Amino acid sequence: MAKIKETDKIVFIGCGAMGEAILKGILQGGLVRKEQVTAAVPTAKRQAYLKETYGIPVTGDNREAVAGAHLVILAVKPQMAKEAVTGDLVAALPEKATILSIMGSYDLAMLHDLVPGHPVIRTMPNTPLSVGMGMTALTADDQVAPEVLDEAEAIFQSCGETVRVDEKAMEAITAISGCGPGYFFVVMDALADAGVMAGLPRALAIKLAAQTMAGSGVMGLKTGLHPAQLRDQVTSPGGTTIAGIKALENHGVRGAFYDAVQAVLDRSAALKK
Numbered sequence: 001m002a003k004i005k006e007t008d009k010i011v012f013i014g015c016g017a018m019g020e021a022i023l024k025g026i027l028q029g030g031l032v033r034k035e036q037v038t039a040a041v042p043t044a045k046r047q048a049y050l051k052e053t054y055g056i057p058v059t060g061d062n063r064e065a066v067a068g069a070h071l072v073i074l075a076v077k078p079q080m081a082k083e084a085v086t087g088d089l090v091a092a093l094p095e096k097a098t099i100l101s102i103m104g105s106y107d108l109a110m111l112h113d114l115v116p117g118h119p120v121i122r123t124m125p126n127t128p129l130s131v132g133m134g135m136t137a138l139t140a141d142d143q144v145a146p147e148v149l150d151e152a153e154a155i156f157q158s159c160g161e162t163v164r165v166d167e168k169a170m171e172a173i174t175a176i177s178g179c180g181p182g183y184f185f186v187v188m189d190a191l192a193d194a195g196v197m198a199g200l201p202r203a204l205a206i207k208l209a210a211q212t213m214a215g216s217g218v219m220g221l222k223t224g225l226h227p228a229q230l231r232d233q234v235t236s237p238g239g240t241t242i243a244g245i246k247a248l249e250n251h252g253v254r255g256a257f258y259d260a261v262q263a264v265l266d267r268s269a270a271l272k273k
């Protein structure tokens with residue numbers, strides 16, 4: 001894993017759910033010292049929380065935050081980007097600062113318009129980052145120095161897996177791993193509800209559903225087998241699982257996922273207009 005120099009300053013513009021997950025990963029992973037990180041968020045409550053929890057410098061002034069920055073992580077909602085990254089802030093950026101965005105549906109061209117003259121890295125992480133099990137895709141323009149891209153990747157490796165991709169894959173990746181936790185929590189909740197219907201206490205039903213989802217995911221990763229082969233291992237001929245799968249197929253479970261991914265692609269395209 002690439003090292004981040006002790007003199008390099010990392011700045012978060014916005015530090016909510018995702019920013020905090022990344023912050024926790026890099027501090028706990030020992031990638032940076034807390035003095036090297038600054039977060040800028042507008043509300044006093046969030047500022048106090050971040051300062052108390054992580055002991056990092058926190059400010060409400062984005063311009064002040066980026067002074068001396070090596071890497072600026074844009075972790076605001078895409079709708080807030082223009083409010084957070086003003087012309088004044090761009091003017092205050094050190095000449096060599098690289099911009100790393102985690103904003104969904106915000107492509108490299110839009111990032112260049114937002115922060116002219118700076119190398120930009122676009123990423124798509126996901127919420128399991130907060131428990132060290134994230135999946136992050138990265139893409140960069142050709143102005144990004146290879147060692148800075150290595151550092152960016154190390155940031156996300158401190159809280160999960162990473163993959164470098166061509167930008168044209170980013171929207172599909174958003175629809176699979178970026179939004180995927182949302183789909184799986186719906187499935188987890190539904191399976192737990194069905195367990196409650198079958199007479200299980202709620203807490204037990206949720207634990208069974210969650211551990212089964214986690215275990216199935218790890219099996220997929222560790223065995224490298226095709227999901228259909230893993231499914232076959234559960235389905236005894238004439239047994240119970242195949243009866244359950246038939247019911248899921250009758251309800252169009254596969255079609256539902258195709259539609260979900262297409263809906264994300266459509267929404268992403270609409271958000272860019």
Ligand SMILES: NC(=O)c1ccc[n+]([C@@H]2O[C@H](COP(=O)([O-])OP(=O)(O)OC[C@H]3O[C@@H](n4cnc5c(N)ncnc54)[C@H](OP(=O)(O)O)[C@@H]3O)[C@@H](O)[C@H]2O)c1
Nearest residue numbers: 014015016017018041042043046075076077078084103104
């Ligand atoms: N959540 C996901 O599953 C996910 C996955 C991949 C990528 N993303 C992307 O990650 C980004 C952040 O999402 P999130 O879920 O972390 O959102 P979030 O929890 O709402 O955090 C947004 C942060 O931005 C801060 N903020 C708002 N206006 C600001 C401004 N003008 N200047 C500086 N900071 C400002 C907020 O500060 P206060 O707390 O003080 O209001 C908050 O800390 C989004 O662009 C999203 O597309 C999210």
